[in-house]
Amino acid sequence: MLLAIVLMIVGLLLLVYAADRLVYGAAVLARSLGMPPLVIGMTVVGVGISLPELVVSTTAAINDQMDLAVGNAIGSNIINILLILGGAALIHPLSVRSDILRRELPLLLLVTALCGFLISDGELSRLDGVLLLASAAAFMLLMIKIARAAEKEGLDTLTYEQMSELPQDSSNTVAFLWLALGFIIMPLASGMIVDNSTVIARYFGVSELVIGLTVIAIGTSLPELATFIAGAIKGEDDIALGNIIGANIFNTCLVLGLPALVAPGSFNPDAFHRDYWVMLAVSVVLSGLCLMRKHRIGHLAGALLLCGFIAYMAVLFLLPDSIAF
DSSP: OHHHHHHHHHHHHHHHHHHHHHHHHHHHHHHHTTOOHHHHHHTHHHHHHTHHHHHHHHHHHHTTOHHHHHHHHHHHHHHIIIIIIHHHHHHSOEEOOOHHHHHHHHHHHHHHHHHHHHHTTSEEOHHHHHHHHHHHHHHHHHHHHHHHHHHHHTOOHHHHHHHHTSOOSOOHHHHHHHHHHHHHHHHHHHHHHHHHHHHHHHHHTOOHHHHIIIIIHHHHTHHHHHHHHHHHHTTOHHHHHHHHHHHHHHIIIIIHHHHHHHSOEEOOTHIIIIIIHHHHHHHHHHHHHHHSTTOEEOHHHHHHHHHHHHHHHHHHHHSOTTOOO
8 A cells, every 4th residue: 555655656756747848848849940939838838737637637548547537637627726826825925917817717717617518417428528629729729819919019927927937948859858758757657646546545445536636636736836836936926827727728628638539438427516516616716816806816815715625625535425516
């Protein structure tokens, strides 16, 4: 049992590191090929933040563990808002200055509503996967269009914060090496995570859905946590919040969409009856906080979000799986 826990933690750390290096290599190559920095920030880096969730959920679905895949996607969204955003706001209040972010929020609610409609039957089909992946592509194209318009006007803070975070000088050879390393490590690490999480779930007598919603979701959310902390320390509140919003949209569209496309199947209905509604509720709360008159997420909001996280964890571990809200 101890070995399974250690191997899963090692797998999570390797996965996060490999995802970071893969995104770095892809960004360097994209820049060397002449791709505009803004487009790199909105696509390569944006999708890269959700890579750990994407790899783990796809691996789990292929291994006929759809509960783990769905739990990872939904749990990561909940944890990003309640734990990561809540904990950060409790320490350092965040201001929402970017018009782009405020335009992303309705899209977050839209894809969350679409997700609820598609998973309400307790199954993810290939058609569901196509619809979710198409939504991810449409989101990226729309946000690039909006960001380009904002860049020309020179008014939006998120545009400049994103471009300043991209790698500046590095060789293509180094970038290829990081890409190769990332592609080798990520599937190995995800296999370690999925296999050992199953062992842990059986040992403690909890479902794979709960493991996906908690341990795996927290572990795969480490990139969001790292970028959020880095952005907040630098005073780049918009990019910190933008990473959370973008990650949640990609988690909903890509992390559910790709597993559905490659390995469709059914899952524990509690994922919809209980956990989806928590994800929807926290997404609405996040939108309300960002769109309020002051556009500020302060200490009180952070404390309330953290209390929500504690309450949700208590429900998952103290009440039976059959409990639905």
